[in-house]
Amino acid sequence: MIPIYRSDGEWVAAYDKGFLYGIDGEWIGFVVGREVFDTGGSYLGFLSDDQRLLRKRTRPIDRLIMAPPLPPPRLVLPAAVPLPPLFPALPHQIIDMFEEFPEKLSHISETRPDMD
Numbered sequence: 001m002i003p004i005y006r007s008d009g010e011w012v013a014a015y016d017k018g019f020l021y022g023i024d025g026e027w028i029g030f031v032v033g034r035e036v037f038d039t040g041g042s043y044l045g046f047l048s049d050d051q052r053l054l055r056k057r058t059r060p061i062d063r064l065i066m067a068p069p070l071p072p073p074r075l076v077l078p079a080a081v082p083l084p085p086l087f088p089a090l091p092h093q094i095i096d097m098f099e100e101f102p103e104k105l106s107h108i109s110e111t112r113p114d115m116d
Contacts, residue, residue, distance in 0.1 A: 003081040005051055006098040007090065011081050013098070013105070015047065021075045028105050030069055038104060041068040045097045050085055053097045053105075 004013035004020070013028065014021045020029035020036060029038045036044045036053055043064050045055030090096065098105060 001075070001077070003051060003084075004047070004053055004098075005084040005087075007052060007087055007096040008099070009084040009087070011084070013053070014075060014077055014081075016075055017072075018069075019072045019075075020053075021077070022105070023077060025075045025077050027071055027074070032066065037066050037068065039068055039071070041066045044104065050087055052087065054090070054094050055097055057093055057095055 002015040003011050004015055006012045011023060013023065015031065018031050019027055020031060022028045027039060029036050029044060031037075031047065034046045036047060038044055043059060043066070045053050048054045
């Protein structure tokens with residue numbers, strides 16, 4: 001399991017065996033090479049060397065959709081992870097997906113009952 005951090009240093013996800021999980025252990029995406037896709041197969045960005053989910057401001061047209069795999073089992077996460085590395089500032093053309101679009105990375109279970 002590899003922890004994924006937001007640019008401000010907060011632990012926001014985990015990468016394990018080709019899948020991306022939220023800190024609650026729910027599946028939020030899958031990884032092909034370094035490219036990350038959400039559970040529906042839409043392109044999100046790429047995993048950087050410093051353990052962040054980044055994307056160019058303009059999305060690449062050739063990688064917008066990919067067929068998603070079967071959902072993996074829920075991941076049991078540790079109570080604590082190592083401190084994040086010191087992150088360099090991002091250039092203008094690169095964004096941190098967990099800072100700019102956190103709503104795209106939240107999981108709402110389909111088995112959870114609707115609110116009344």
